[in-house]
Amino acid sequence: MNDMSILERSVDQSDIKITARDVQVHYGDKHAIKDVSVELLDKTVTAFIGPSGCGKSTFLRCLNRMNDTIDICRVSGRIALDGEDIYDKRVDPVQLRAKVGMVFQKPNPFPKSIYDNVAYGPRIHGLARNRAELDEIVEKSLRGAALWNEVKDRLADPGTGLSGGQQQRLCIARAVATQPEVLLMDEPCSALDPIATGQVEELIDQLRSEFSVVIVTHSMQQAARVSQKTAFFHLGNLVEYDDTDEIFTNPRDPRTESYISGRIG
Numbered sequence: 407m408n409d410m411s412i413l414e415r416s417v418d419q420s421d422i423k424i425t426a427r428d429v430q431v432h433y434g435d436k437h438a439i440k441d442v443s444v445e446l447l448d449k450t451v452t453a454f455i456g457p458s459g460c461g462k463s464t465f466l467r468c469l470n471r472m473n474d475t476i477d478i479c480r481v482s483g484r485i486a487l488d489g490e491d492i493y494d495k496r497v498d499p500v501q502l503r504a505k506v507g508m509v510f511q512k513p514n515p516f517p518k519s520i521y522d523n524v525a526y527g528p529r530i531h532g533l534a535r536n537r538a539e540l541d542e543i544v545e546k547s548l549r550g551a552a553l554w555n556e557v558k559d560r561l562a563d564p565g566t567g568l569s570g571g572q573q574q575r576l577c578i579a580r581a582v583a584t585q586p587e588v589l590l591m592d593e594p595c596s597a598l599d600p601i602a603t604g605q606v607e608e609l610i611d612q613l614r615s616e617f618s619v620v621i622v623t624h625s626m627q628q629a630a631r632v633s634q635k636t637a638f639f640h641l642g643n644l645v646e647y648d649d650t651d652e653i654f655t656n657p658r659d660p661r662t663e664s665y666i667s668g669r670i671g
């Protein structure tokens with residue numbers, strides 16, 4: 407391998423963070439995810455794309471057991487984080503969700519101060535021994551979410567008083583504050599204007615230096631801009647998973663080709 411090919415290699419294939427094997431999801435009789443196997447890489451942004459109802463959000467929610475909260479939902483197969491089965495009965499889902507954080511479509515700050523929104527997770531998980539350490543985590547998380555400069559003089563103000571884009575960055579700070587290893591984002595920009603979307607996309611790119619990021623998006627432009635890997639879902643199947651460039655320029659499956667060229671969706 408010459409130096410150039412080393413420079414051009416965008417992701418380290420050996421660094422697998424999450425492994426899913428033969429995952430099936432049912433909501434009652436509805437078979438929403440069909441036999442999905444995939445390996446998601448560390449320090450990489452992976453985009454889940456596909457037509458509405460194809461199962462992107464359902465599969466994303468399997469990765470931190472958010473589907474446990476839906477009574478009729480059954481998940482089978484194996485999903486491992488760093489080789490450990492996250493569905494093992496000894497795994498506490500609350501601890502798991504601190505490691506595998508989530509940001510939702512609509513910004514959903516708690517009805518609390520900006521400070522307390524970020525401090526909430528570290529407090530319940532006992533990550534700070536005293537107020538000074540908590541202050542440090544809050545500042546670091548808000549800096550990490552590119553929000554610190556905008557809010558540092560009004561940390562006691564309610565989080566709900568921020569703009570939509572700022573609220574979404576506050577939710578990212580809240581997720582980052584529990585020192586997660588993976589960040590799941592379910593259409594995080596769909597409620598944001600183009601400027602706020604640009605800021606969150608830039609942030610996603612920075613977050614990838616520390617975390618594995620998985621993002622569900624309806625925007626193929628967004629997937630192309632922010633991700634290094636893309637998974638295309640169709641009718642509950644994972645049809646194609648590859649480098650983002652490959653998916654968009656050289657898709658192997660005709661269903662992927664149809665979707666990215668706008669013929670299905």
Ligand SMILES: Nc1ncnc2c1ncn2[C@@H]1O[C@H](COP(=O)(O)OP(=O)(O)OP(=O)(O)O)[C@@H](O)[C@H]1O
Nearest residue numbers: 433436438456457458459460461462463464465476
């Ligand atoms: N809580 C639920 N109860 C019953 N069925 C559900 C539930 N959530 C999702 N489904 C069904 O599972 C399938 C996959 O839905 P999911 O929301 O994962 O798709 P998606 O690709 O994320 O869609 P969209 O892009 O529209 O958000 C759909 O047929 C949907 O109706």
